[in-house]
Amino acid sequence: MENEKASQETYIAEMKAMVDKAIMRMKNENPEFVVFTVSIWTDRDAAVSAINFDSLENSVLNIKETNEWNAKYSFEPITGNRSTDPADFKLRNFEEITHAAIPPKWYSSLIKIGKYAFFEMIKELNIDRQNFELGINSTKDWYAKTWNVDSLPKS
DSSP, X not given: OHHHXXXXXXXXXXXXXXXXXXXXXXXXXXXXXXXOEEEEEEETTTTEEEEEEEOHHHHHHHHHHHHHHHHHTTOOOOOSSOOOOGGGSTEEEEEEEEOXXXXXXXXXXXXXXXXXXXXXXXXXXXXXXXXXXEEEOOSSOSSOEEEEGGGSOOO
């Protein structure tokens, strides 16, 4: 039990450091980039995590291209204008970390990281103030739990 707690604490510390570094890099390297979507994911099997940033323009283009492919093969079109596959984000794997180990209850810790990133760090970035969203993955989906701009404190 003690080992599991230490593993959770290490994972959270590593993830916070990754988020902090990514926010600082975005501010310095991409100050004009308007962030439409952020995805934070952990691949438990690979012991890797990453944070990804997307723009509205890239997301709309990606959905258009996906829907053209879907139509060709008689798949249902994607609705809306938000791409939720971090592999297709404009700044995918913007910051990555390789973990020594992933704790058994990594998802509950990732929710804490999502809240930390959303409520404490994202305000540092140039976000789409009307449509911004942050998502994290689960064992079932790359974009499973989200927080959107409506949840941000009004300033």
